[in-house]
Amino acid sequence: MKEQYVGDINDYRKYALLRALSAKGQVRVGVCWMLTPPDGRPDGNKLSYLRQPQRYRLHDPELFDILVGAGAEPDRRRLSAIEESGVIRNAHYFNAILSDTAIERARFISECRREFADTDLVFFDPDNGIEIASLPKGRKNSSKYVYLDEIGTFYATGKSVLVYQHFPRIEREQFIASCAHGLRSVAHDAHIWAYRTKHVVFLALINPAAGPATEAAARHAASAWHPDFIWGKRLSAP
Numbered sequence: 001m002k003e004q005y006v007g008d009i010n011d012y013r014k015y016a017l018l019r020a021l022s023a024k025g026q027v028r029v030g031v032c033w034m035l036t037p038p039d040g041r042p043d044g045n046k047l048s049y050l051r052q053p054q055r056y057r058l059h060d061p062e063l064f065d066i067l068v069g070a071g072a073e074p075d076r077r078r079l080s081a082i083e084e085s086g087v088i089r090n091a092h093y094f095n096a097i098l099s100d101t102a103i104e105r106a107r108f109i110s111e112c113r114r115e116f117a118d119t120d121l122v123f124f125d126p127d128n129g130i131e132i133a134s135l136p137k138g139r140k141n142s143s144k145y146v147y148l149d150e151i152g153t154f155y156a157t158g159k160s161v162l163v164y165q166h167f168p169r170i171e172r173e174q175f176i177a178s179c180a181h182g183l184r185s186v187a188h189d190a191h192i193w194a195y196r197t198k199h200v201v202f203l204a205l206i207n208p209a210a211g212p213a214t215e216a217a218a219r220h221a222a223s224a225w226h227p228d229f230i231w232g233k234r235l236s237a238p
Helices: 009-025 053-059 061-072 079-085 102-115 148-155 172-184 212-221
Strands: 029-032 091-094 121-124 160-166 191-196 200-206 231-236
Touching: 009 029, 009 053, 009 061, 009 121, 009 160, 009 200, 009 212, 029 102, 053 061, 061 079, 079 091, 091 102, 102 148, 121 148, 148 160, 148 172, 172 191, 172 200, 172 231, 191 212, 200 212, 212 231
Parallel strands: 029 091, 029 121, 121 160
Antiparallel strands: 160 200, 191 200, 191 231
16 A cells, blocks of 8 residues: 555545454554555545535544544554544554565565464555556566465464455456455365455455454454445355
């Protein structure tokens, strides 16, 4: 992700989902921002919702108020505003910059694993989402993706995994099914959930080894909001 997005409408949904999946701190969440440098684009300026509390605040009032504060001043739109707020209870954060270089990427993932050794669920927040076949690691812009083997590495340690995925301009149900198929290849026994929003989907691999609290949180999050905000469903079980 890019820090320019902090506080925008997609961010609001993302943090709301993480708060639900953390089950008020019962589920220890590790947030891997997968930070990349700013690109000068205006994509992170979707802040008009913060001026419409009557429409948006009801989804998560505490979170909404924190984002109003973070979005009010440009120099406060930083990840530290989220991390220091404690809005995601019992969360740990890894906010190193991810480069396109394969060697540096391997170091990044290794450090992230150490940082999240005691977590139950790891969230990957790449710019775009899950790897595409035409862009192997080490190529330009590969830092915008998380790769299946990386997801599998964390899942194999008994953790559940949540992944941010931007929707491309194709049929969405088919695309979600394709993503789930790829994820199943590295998480054979996972319960796979999809949490849809207008522009993105969050895909969750719930690991049976992570304990019942994580599965219960995933189920609760699927119906915690009006479908216009976040709509969730379980895609498949092992």
